[in-house]
Amino acid sequence: MSYSLEDFCADARASLKDKAGADARQIIKARLERLLTNADFVAEHAGPKAEAGIKTIHRDAETGMNVLVHVYAEAKAAPPHDHGDSWAVYGQAALHTDMTVWQRTDDGGTAGKASVEPAESFRLEPGMAGVFEPGQIHSLSFPAGARFVRVTGTDLKTIATRRFDPDAGTVLEDKGVSGVAKT
Numbered sequence: 415m416s417y418s419l420e421d422f423c424a425d426a427r428a429s430l431k432d433k434a435g436a437d438a439r440q441i442i443k444a445r446l447e448r449l450l451t452n453a454d455f456v457a458e459h460a461g462p463k464a465e466a467g468i469k470t471i472h473r474d475a476e477t478g479m480n481v482l483v484h485v486y487a488e489a490k491a492a493p494p495h496d497h498g499d500s501w502a503v504y505g506q507a508a509l510h511t512d513m514t515v516w517q518r519t520d521d522g523g524t525a526g527k528a529s530v531e532p533a534e535s536f537r538l539e540p541g542m543a544g545v546f547e548p549g550q551i552h553s554l555s556f557p558a559g560a561r562f563v564r565v566t567g568t569d570l571k572t573i574a575t576r577r578f579d580p581d582a583g584t585v586l587e588d589k590g591v592s593g594v595a596k597t
């Protein structure tokens with residue numbers, strides 16, 4: 415039998431309860447890659463006929479973990495941002511996503527100001543997953559039609575996250591009350 419969403423959620427829940435944070439995330443990454451080999455899962459949630467938008471397909475009451483599917487009709491580039499205290503694991507379902515990890519180079523001493531520099535880039539191809547630890551700054555870009563699964567430790571709409579503008583040298587905090595979808 416193929417590895418289902420339910421199997422993935424059970425394994426992720428167990429790893430979050432039993433393992434240290436970073437170890438749990440690595441297990442979730444491996445299991446998400448396994449879930450993406452399930453053609454029926456991909457077809458149902460992130461196939462060519464999937465409706466564009468961001469959909470939460472599982473919310474774990476015990477751990478707070480969220481599983482979302484992102485389906486994009488148009489190409490997009492999301493600026494550098496973090497997920498606050500939440501981790502995230504992205505798993506590519508269709509086309510690709512280019513990820514860049516950014517390093518903050520200022521001391522954070524001035525409210526609203528921030529210097530960030532790109533540190534590392536990689537491309538997620540279908541079936542590949544990538545982990546971002548809590549507070550890790552990243553940006554992404556993808557072509558029209560890209561689809562991915564994103565697993566987060568917490569519902570991001572409920573926590574403070576930050577968005578950076580490298581050219582302006584600014585940072586904007588979203589305190590988690592806007593309800594705006596985050597990438």
Ligand SMILES: [Fe+2]
Nearest residue numbers: 495502552597
């Ligand atoms: Fe993100």
